Amino acid sequence: MAAAAVGTASVAPLTSFCRLFHVANMRDFLCLLSTLCILTSQSLADEQDFAEEFLKREYTLAKPYRGLGFSSSSQWDLMGTAVVTPDHVRLTPDLPSRQGAVWSRIPLSLRDWELKVHFKVFGQAKKNLNGDGLAIWLTKERMQNGPVFGNMNQFTGLGIFLDTYPNADKSLDRTFPYISAMLGNGTLSYDHDRDGRTTELGGCTAMARNAIYDTFLMVRYARNRLTLMVDVDGKQEWRECAEVTGVRLPTGYFFGASSATGDLSDNHDIISMKLYQLAREESPEEEEEEEEITIPRVDNMEQFQVKVEEEKMSGVQFFFTLVFSVLGLGVLAVVGLIVYGRWKENRRKRFY
Numbered sequence: 001m002a003a004a005a006v007g008t009a010s011v012a013p014l015t016s017f018c019r020l021f022h023v024a025n026m027r028d029f030l031c032l033l034s035t036l037c038i039l040t041s042q043s044l045a046d047e048q049d050f051a052e053e054f055l056k057r058e059y060t061l062a063k064p065y066r067g068l069g070f071s072s073s074s075q076w077d078l079m080g081t082a083v084v085t086p087d088h089v090r091l092t093p094d095l096p097s098r099q100g101a102v103w104s105r106i107p108l109s110l111r112d113w114e115l116k117v118h119f120k121v122f123g124q125a126k127k128n129l130n131g132d133g134l135a136i137w138l139t140k141e142r143m144q145n146g147p148v149f150g151n152m153n154q155f156t157g158l159g160i161f162l163d164t165y166p167n168a169d170k171s172l173d174r175t176f177p178y179i180s181a182m183l184g185n186g187t188l189s190y191d192h193d194r195d196g197r198t199t200e201l202g203g204c205t206a207m208a209r210n211a212i213y214d215t216f217l218m219v220r221y222a223r224n225r226l227t228l229m230v231d232v233d234g235k236q237e238w239r240e241c242a243e244v245t246g247v248r249l250p251t252g253y254f255f256g257a258s259s260a261t262g263d264l265s266d267n268h269d270i271i272s273m274k275l276y277q278l279a280r281e282e283s284p285e286e287e288e289e290e291e292e293i294t295i296p297r298v299d300n301m302e303q304f305q306v307k308v309e310e311e312k313m314s315g316v317q318f319f320f321t322l323v324f325s326v327l328g329l330g331v332l333a334v335v336g337l338i339v340y341g342r343w344k345e346n347r348r349k350r351f352y
Helices: 002-020 026-054 284-289 315-349
Strands: 076-080 089-092 099-104 113-122 133-139 156-163 178-185 200-205 215-222 225-231 239-245 254-260 267-277
Touching: 076 089, 089 254, 113 133, 133 267, 156 215, 178 225, 178 239, 200 225, 254 267
Parallel strands: none
Antiparallel strands: 076 099, 089 099, 089 267, 099 254, 113 215, 113 267, 133 156, 133 254, 156 178, 178 200, 200 239, 215 225, 225 239
16 A cells, blocks of 8 residues: 555656646656657757857867877977876976976967866965965967966966965965966066065955865956956856956967966866857947057056166176266366366466
């Protein structure tokens, strides 16, 4: 009797469902259910195919990491301590004083795009005893070692930094790890001692170190608007990190990722970097008004205007300038002595 009761109870919801959709028997119900499953799977497949159409594979780094290495046909270059494994590209291991990077060989030709980065930062050290972090780049220069998370300073282009160690005053209102964006024009310097505050466009806290979930960063550039979003909480949804309007980025720059460790260290892994082209429709008026950007800048931000520095005097020029200056002073001194001597002589003649 109990088994019969359970059977009756389990069939009751199906019976109600069948009546709702005017299904006469169980066979019709199973047919309807199969149809719904096929339509749903087809819709998901179409959605995936739609996304794949906009995926730009020539700028994408993903498993099994084909096109990565030192051959002439490679699309990505490794640098420093970076190594490839079946599951990730490890930029730096959990060891001090390491630098590693991976750089695209193909310059970006897209005007509007979206980059999704799947990364992982982890290590044995406790909180605030780890470092230094990693960076995602879109710059004119490539394959250059330096102090900015393993890349050169005074770069030209866009840098997105995941900073895991606070160098500035710990009492400041900022929790690490911290993600920030900087636009470089070739003259601006990233200030490590102040965690890049002087040149930061925007940022947010992202607890991505030693996370138990997959950690993602999204960088979107569309219609001169730069947007950063993160997914580090295991909710599988994007959270806005920063948004900056009036950002002007030239095309022809290179994507890359770099990392560095100092006295403190972590493992810094790139699992994938996927670039998508964003559709852009412009009116004829907008096309005419579109200016050619040659140097990155941000509208209405004075500090991001290019400063043309005067050419400094070389050592040889300084030497000859000094020599001629001394000779000139010597000539003036001699002329002055001659004039003074004649003046005294003429003065003596007046008394005879």
